Amino acid sequence: VVADTCVAMDEWVQNPTAHTALDDIIPCVDNATAQETLLRTKDVTYQLANVVNVVITNVSNVNVPPVAGRLFINQSGPSVPTLCNPYNADLTNRQCASGEVDFMNATQVWKNYTCQVSSTGICTTPGRLTPSFYNQMVNAVNVSYGLYHYGPFLVGLQDCSFVRQTFTSINNNHCAALRRYSQWIYIGLLLVSVAVMLSLIFWVIYARERRHRVYTKQFLAGNPEGRDKAP
Known part of the structure; x- marks a missing residue:
């Protein structure tokens, strides 16, 4: 069973698009669909981080007058640092600028x-x-952090x-040892089976010999002439 499992995993890793024993239990989408999902x-x-920064820049960090209506919250004090957007507008990776906070510490800093x-x-x-903002x-x-x-x-x-990476790791790091241990177990079970079979054979021989001795004693006991002739 272990060998069959390792072979099935290796076949699926080497030929993921071919029909293998694991196709029915591991549904996969094509790479184009997966990349579109990632995009x-x-x-x-990017959009969520951008919205947060727009609110910080245009509302929180601006001393708006009371006539601004709902935008006026009597804000004062040092400016709130903006959030580090991990992507550029073209969705390429972006390095955080000085003074920005990242997903890991933004909530603590903003508090x-x-x-x-x-x-x-x-x-x-x-x-x-x-508190509402x-x-x-x-x-x-x-x-944003969850998606990123x-x-x-x-x-x-x-x-x-x-x-695929998991199967490759299992096949490279564990299958050889599993095959070896499985062989040891098979050899051990074979030795146990042989020992049990030999024990049964010896027991049958012993039982027959014992029964033969009992029969001989009974025969000699019932036949005095045979008993006298017996050495």
Whole structure:
């Protein structure tokens, strides 16, 4: 069974598009579909980070007058650092600029810029983010981080590249040992079977010999002449 499993995994890794024993239990999509999924994931991540930065730049970090209506929250104090967008507009990878916060520490850093608010949602203490704004930004960061961090992994599951790497690792690192251990187990079971068979043979021989001796004693006991002749 172990050998068959290893052979099946190796065949599937070498010929993922061919009809193999694992086709029915490992559904995979083509590479083009997987790459399109990854592209859409990057696009959503970019758009979310961009929206957060627009709010920070045009609302939180601007001292708007009270006549601005809903945009006025009586914000004050140091400017809120913008979020590091991991992608450029063309969805290529982008390096964080100085002063930006990344997905890992954005929520902790931004919390220092929140203010206490009145019943109308206006800041009553220094700060540029109301709890409502802060919570919305945290939600956007969490979604962006999830897509950015787990998107490639999920795409790897979709096109089975992750499964292919796993099977390759198992085949290279464990199958040889599993085959060797399986052979040892087979040899051990064979030796046990031979020992049991020999034990049964010896027991049959012993039982027949014992029965023969009992029969001989009974025969001699019932035949005095034979007993006298017996040495």
